[in-house]
Amino acid sequence: MNDKKFFPWRSISLIIVSVALTLLFLSPAAGQNESSNEQCEITLREIVADNSGGEIDPALKDITKDLKKLAYSSYRLEQTSRLTMRKGEKKIQELLGKNRLELTNDGLEEGKVRLKVKLSPDSGKEKSLETTMRVPDGYTFIIAGPAYGGGVLFLAFTTKF
Amino acid sequence: MENKKSELTEETLGRYYDGELDEAARKELEARIPGSPEARALLERHKSISSLMGILGESMEADELTVRRNWDKIALSLEKRPGRFRRRLTYWLTLAAAAIIVIFIYDPLHRTSDNELVIESIDCTYASFMILRPETQSGHTIIWINDDHSTAN
Numbered sequence: 001m002n003d004k005k006f007f008p009w010r011s012i013s014l015i016i017v018s019v020a021l022t023l024l025f026l027s028p029a030a031g032q033n034e035s036s037n038e039q040c041e042i043t044l045r046e047i048v049a050d051n052s053g054g055e056i057d058p059a060l061k062d063i064t065k066d067l068k069k070l071a072y073s074s075y076r077l078e079q080t081s082r083l084t085m086r087k088g089e090k091k092i093q094e095l096l097g098k099n100r101l102e103l104t105n106d107g108l109e110e111g112k113v114r115l116k117v118k119l120s121p122d123s124g125k126e127k128s129l130e131t132t133m134r135v136p137d138g139y140t141f142i143i144a145g146p147a148y149g150g151g152v153l154f155l156a157f158t159t160k161f
Numbered sequence: 162m163e164n165k166k167s168e169l170t171e172e173t174l175g176r177y178y179d180g181e182l183d184e185a186a187r188k189e190l191e192a193r194i195p196g197s198p199e200a201r202a203l204l205e206r207h208k209s210i211s212s213l214m215g216i217l218g219e220s221m222e223a224d225e226l227t228v229r230r231n232w233d234k235i236a237l238s239l240e241k242r243p244g245r246f247r248r249r250l251t252y253w254l255t256l257a258a259a260a261i262i263v264i265f266i267y268d269p270l271h272r273t274s275d276n277e278l279v280i281e282s283i284d285c286t287y288a289s290f291m292i293l294r295p296e297t298q299s300g301h302t303i304i305w306i307n308d309d310h311s312t313a314n
Contacts, residue, residue, distance in 0.1 A: 012255075114281075127308075129286075132283075133281060135278055139276070141278050
């Protein structure tokens with residue numbers, strides 16, 4: 001008998017195509033299409049750093065390793081805010097120490113959210129930090145340095161989209 | 162010689178049964194057979210063997226109906242065979258699907274290495290600033306602003 005005749009090529013093709021379609025359906029790219037509004041949620045933690053003690057707030061466990069490298073011995077979580085933004089939407093947040101934050105969601109690109117961040121003192125217009133960055137999902141970045149009390153203000157941003 | 166032809170041997174009887182003897186020898190042999198039970202028995206055996214061969218032969222002949230059925234089956238299978246275009250389409254579709262699977266397997270590795278913050282632009286009018294990049298993938302990028310009295314390591 002001819003074995004070739006009975007080799008299940010058709011079944012194998014069907015299995016390969018099915019697996020590929022399933023993977024495409026489950027892929028992150030497909031997920032992005034589903035959230036076509038490109039909504040992004042930013043969790044903003046306002047942290048005060050000084051040398052008044054030697055403790056790092058347990059709520060900052062995820063960034064403790066990074067904070068320990070800096071010149072402060074004490075880190076205290078003061079406020080947590082959640083900012084939800086659609087593509088193109090801008091949110092303005094008043095921060096501790098009369099600082100002002102402007103956040104703009106510029107949409108998703110290559111699996112990352114493009115964020116425009118502007119930080120400045122609420123009153124003075126003479127200084128500001130403006131940056132545009134692409135942030136992966138679940139990533140935390142920190143902007144630190146504005147003076148606050150006897151120490152400085154740390155802002156930890158965590159993305160979710 | 163004539164005598165030998167009409168002897169009741171197995172060979173002669175076999176030739177007789179097969180109709181190979183000439184008329185004279187056949188007649189002489191036919192006159193002797195009734196008086197020889199052995200010759201009759203031998204002829205009977207020839208007959209039974211012949212009839213058995215006939216049955217077998219008939220059963221092995223390809224009858225017209227079977228031939229037609231076989232040809233119908235062949236024609237049907239030829240009709241069922243997908244066309245060249247269809248076969249090519251199946252081939253390329255399978256190949257594309259396999260490529261998608263391969264890309265999907267390797268892409269997550271690529272994504273892991275690309276799981277980092279990209280700073281496209283930065284404009285700072287504070288005294289100065291610096292970017293502290295994480296040493297490991299689990300670390301976090303810190304943008305440090307020098308707001309006069311604040312310092313970093």
